[in-house]
Amino acid sequence: MTSMDAAVLHGVNDLRVESVPAPDRPGPDDVLIAIRTVGLCGSDVHYWHEGRIGPYVVTNPIILGHECAGEVVEVGEQVRHLRAGDRVAIEPGVPCRHCRYCVTGRYNLCREMRFFATPPIDGALAQLVAHPADLSFKLPDSMTYEEGAMLEPLSVGIYACRRAGVQPGKSVLILGVGPVGLLCLLAAQAAGATQIFAIDVKDDRLTTAVELGATGAFRADDSGVHDALRAVTNGEGPDIVLECSGAPPAVRQSVDLVRPGGTVVWVGMGPESFEFPTLTIGIKELEVKGLFRYAHTWPTAIDLIASGRIDVKPLVTHRFPLIEVVQAFELTRTGAEGTIKAVVTLPA
Numbered sequence: 001m002t003s004m005d006a007a008v009l010h011g012v013n014d015l016r017v018e019s020v021p022a023p024d025r026p027g028p029d030d031v032l033i034a035i036r037t038v039g040l041c042g043s044d045v046h047y048w049h050e051g052r053i054g055p056y057v058v059t060n061p062i063i064l065g066h067e068c069a070g071e072v073v074e075v076g077e078q079v080r081h082l083r084a085g086d087r088v089a090i091e092p093g094v095p096c097r098h099c100r101y102c103v104t105g106r107y108n109l110c111r112e113m114r115f116f117a118t119p120p121i122d123g124a125l126a127q128l129v130a131h132p133a134d135l136s137f138k139l140p141d142s143m144t145y146e147e148g149a150m151l152e153p154l155s156v157g158i159y160a161c162r163r164a165g166v167q168p169g170k171s172v173l174i175l176g177v178g179p180v181g182l183l184c185l186l187a188a189q190a191a192g193a194t195q196i197f198a199i200d201v202k203d204d205r206l207t208t209a210v211e212l213g214a215t216g217a218f219r220a221d222d223s224g225v226h227d228a229l230r231a232v233t234n235g236e237g238p239d240i241v242l243e244c245s246g247a248p249p250a251v252r253q254s255v256d257l258v259r260p261g262g263t264v265v266w267v268g269m270g271p272e273s274f275e276f277p278t279l280t281i282g283i284k285e286l287e288v289k290g291l292f293r294y295a296h297t298w299p300t301a302i303d304l305i306a307s308g309r310i311d312v313k314p315l316v317t318h319r320f321p322l323i324e325v326v327q328a329f330e331l332t333r334t335g336a337e338g339t340i341k342a343v344v345t346l347p348a
């Protein structure tokens, strides 16, 4: 194949399915993958609608999409653990592997990271992708490509729980139960959290959170939420808050609602700066942690799904062929029709 179809973003609100050059033969340590399923993510929609995320600006045409799985069609000469026909999920960030962050295991902080669909790096909404073999994870026969594509957002949930120290018996509050918040919920459950609370502005999302196992759900504008949470946590508040919305009122709430001595992880990305009750962190002696993507999560995520400990299938609510990618983006943007995760499928 010398050319292939791909979803290319040319500028704000200008996403086109068009023919682009296909990747060459894989390098010695790479594999060539025929993409089968790509999940759409808030960041893809943000580039489409705003043309930028913080310092990353779309200046040249770029292929979007980073939550993906597909079939290996060719392997490089050094690759031993994969062969043509294997079904794989892709970890979409390629770090430099040499800097202090890479060699100490925190490769998600690598300054040289080449991450799918982050300008100027092309993403996965394409028929073919060449990728390092060690960042391509073989899927068990029991797992679908859709589940494979969900490993990327599930990775955020797993990594958030690791950063927060979620353990058996902990109580966890999740602020914002969109796709990432819901996957944090599933990861916290698998990690042994016994009480998991959800707060959101949308009732249908709260309903989904309860269906997935949240032990309590509250509307963000409910003035009684503080008291209600204390009433079910020995008068203290939850041990851990995972803030997944990025919305300034929720970020402020994260430190207000957590118990003294508790841990807050900011998973969601919001505005660059806003007014914030800094004194609360000192007085309550909180641990407040940032989070950027994930590291070392794919094997764990595969085990959790393959063993039945986590079921991501209910989160995939809509499917579109590549040619209808703009509809998929629009649905993800509005969240209409009960959308949790929309995926784009590419036929074999």
Ligand SMILES: [Zn+2]
Residues within 6 Å of the ligand: 040, 041, 042, 043, 066, 067, 152, 153
């Ligand atoms: Zn994503």
Ligand SMILES: [Zn+2]
Residues within 6 Å of the ligand: 095, 096, 097, 098, 099, 100, 101, 102, 107, 110, 111, 112, 113
């Ligand atoms: Zn590095």
